[in-house]
Amino acid sequence: MFFMKKIPLKTEYKEAASSPQMDGQIQVAVDQLKGVVEQMNLTSLSLEEISKSTEAKTAQLFTHSEQTVSFSQEASEKMKAIEAAALHISSFSQEILSNSQTSYAELQNSFVSFQTLQQKFEHLSRSHNDLLEQMHQLVEYSNKIQEIVYTIGSISQKTKILALNASIEAARAGDHGKGFSVVAKEVGNLANQTSQAVEETRDTIQIIQTEIKSTAEKVKLETAQVHEGFHEMNKILDALESFKGKLNIITKMVQESSESVDEQRDSVVDIANLLQEIADMALENKKYVVQVTTDLRTQHKNIEEIRSINQALTKTSSELQTLVHENGQNVQYDETLVKQVKNMLSQKVQSKTLLSMDEKIHQLLLDEILYSNPQLETIWTNRRDGTFIYSNPPAGLVNAKMRPWFKEAINGKEYVSEPYISAVTKNYCITLSFPIVSEGKIIGVLGADMALKENGR
Known part of the structure; x- marks a missing residue:
């Protein structure tokens, strides 16, 4: 194994140094040289690996930069399309808002008209009720007239009987009863005329009552229809009231949506501008990546030269170490x-x-x-x-x-x-x-x- 130790440089040659000591120092120096060469070899290998890795990653970075530029430009175009769509939606929202407000105003006018019509229906219903009441009274009056006619008819019958009796008595009286007979005859004629008039009146009253009953039925039917129309009108008013509330909510929602679309449009414009800046920066980064790639290739060539020099040093140090170690084999x-x-x-x-x-x-x-x-x-x-x-x-x-x-x-x-x-x-x-x-x-x-x-x- 190799352990670092500094060997002092000797400026003077010492003849007294023994050959074994000199050999030992030479061998130590050779071992140290080999250790240094090995460290250089390791370092150059590491540099070569790092250089290759950096070159590969730079190539990936270059590819990613190109993709970033492409994606940024594509995203910018899409954001512009979104901006145009937002403007289109905003225009539609404004139009819908205007129509909603107009419809709300028209609905309000229709609601007022329906309320007026409802009041007229209510007034008509009350008039029909009053007419029905008057017809009922008219029927009662005709019934009373009929009773009077019946009374008159009864009186006329009795008068006819009295006139007949008076004629009979006048005939019995002879000449003295002729004047009375004339009166009795006139009374009988009046009784007959009265009876005939009563019959005609009775028939007329009967016709009037029939017409009143028919008219009353029609009025009842019309009154029922008026009431039904009145209830339907109330339903329509309730529906219009509900629709008016919903339309009011829709109008508010459309207004809020329009405001939101306007805000989003502003945000889209900002994002589109940022994307354009990113695309510009990506293009600039692409230039830097190209320069870095060129520098890395130059660095890689330099490392290969260092590796070549290191291999020559390794070969030389190995040969030198082999020569020195031959002394230790014995x-x-x-x-x-x-x-x-x-x-x-x-x-x-x-x-x-x-x-x-x-x-x-x-x-x-x-x-x-x-x-x-x-x-x-x-x-x-x-x-x-x-x-x-x-x-x-x-x-x-x-x-x-x-x-x-x-x-x-x-x-x-x-x-x-x-x-x-x-x-x-x-x-x-x-x-x-x-x-x-x-x-x-x-x-x-x-x-x-x-x-x-x-x-x-």
């Missing part, structure tokens, strides 16, 4: 001790404590392992993305994604490196790493640096 060390440490760490990595991925819990466990095993120089854990959960001492890397020990462990393999010189102790060490597995899934890495003691030293 190092003799206690392989049994390495196996013991490997087995111990392999058991520790199976601890459920590590599955929490909590920094404080990892710190407690890793510190306990480090302090109870003096042969360990460093111990740490990583997440799947290469970042460190905990490291003692603190790691000089921000991200271990490019390190061989991380790649092997994250792929499910236990890793043991070749011996190399530690940047911290300047002595040989090896790196061991193990996958942290939870429910069959690799969630992180446990790693440690083990100091090597050469055989015979």
